[in-house]
Amino acid sequence: MNLWLTMIAAGLATFATRLSFILLIERMKLPAWFQRSLRFVPLAVLSAIVLPELVNPNGALDLSLRNPQLISGLLAIVVAWRTRNVILTILLGMAALFFFQALIGHFAP
C-alpha cells in the first residue's frame, strides 16, 4: 500500500474512534452502568500510560533504586498530590530526573 494512502486511512481510523460515541449518543441511550463508568476513564487510561513508563523506561522492567525514572516519578506523584500544580510537578520531576541520572551514573560500576 502507498505510504500516503496508509497514512490517510490511519488518520480516518483515529478520527472514527474519537467521533464514535460523540455521534452515537444521539441515536441510542447509553445504559446507566456505562455512564457511571465514564468518570473513571481519565484516571484509568492516563495511569495505565504512566506507570509502565516509570518502571520500564529502557525496555526492561526495573523496580530498583537505580531506576531514576521511577524515583523521580514517585517524587512527582507526591508533588502533584500536595501542590496540585502542573508546572511545578513537571519542573521538579525533570530536576529530579537530572539529579538522579547524574547520581546513579556517578556510582555506577
Added chain:
Amino acid sequence: MTEPAGELSKALAEKSGKQEFWQGIRDESPILLGVIPFGLIYGALAVHAHLSSAAAQAMSAVIFAGSAQIIFTQLLTAGTSGLVMLVVVFVVNLRHALYSASVAPYVRSLSTAWKLLLAYLLTDEAYAVVISHYRREGVSASRHWYFLGAGLTLWTAWQISSGLGIFIGASLPNSAMLSFVLPLTFIALVVPSIRDRAGLAAAVIAGLVGVLAINFPFKTGLLDAALIGILAGMAIEGRHS
C-alpha cells in the same frame, strides 16, 4: 465599589464564548511543556525512518496522535505492510473511544459540524484538561468554546514542535530527559483528580495491570489495563453506596 450581591450574580453569570475560549487556551498552556518535547521526538524519529519532511509533517495533521505516529514510523522502518500498520494504529488509538464516550454527554446538543471539529481535536492532552473543566463547571451554552481553545492550542503546539523536530532531526540532546516530560504531565493531571477511594482504586489497579501487561503486542495492554481499572473503580463505588 460593587455590592457583594452584585459580585455574586456576576460570578454566577455564564461566561461568554470568548472568555471560555481564552480560558481553554490558558488551561492547556502548562501541558505544552510536556507536548513540545514529544513533538520534537516524533519529528526526529520520522526523519530517522526516512520519511520525507512533507509526509512527516502531514502525518501530524492527518493522524494527530503522538504515540500512534511514533509507532507508525517505527513500523515503516521495519517494513511492515500497510494493512498491519493500519490495524496497529487503530488498536493503539482505541482509548480515544473511551474519551469520546466520556465527553459525549457534554457536547450532545452541539451541531454536527462542532462535533466533527471537537472530535478531531480529542487528544489525550486536550481530553484531560477539557473533561476536568466540564466536571467542575457543567454544561453551558458557550462551554464548547473552552474545548476549542484547549484543542486548538494543543494542535498548534503539536504541528510546530513536530515541524521543529523534523528540522532539527537527529541532533536532539538527551532523549531520556525529553521523553520523561510526557509521563510527568500525565502525573500532574491525574493525581489531583483522584478524589475518593473508587478513583484511587481505578488509577492504581489500571497502573499495576498496565505494568503486568507491558509486553502485550501493540500496546493492547494499555486498553486491558484501563478497562480493568474502570471495573475496579466501579466495584469499590458500588460497595460504598
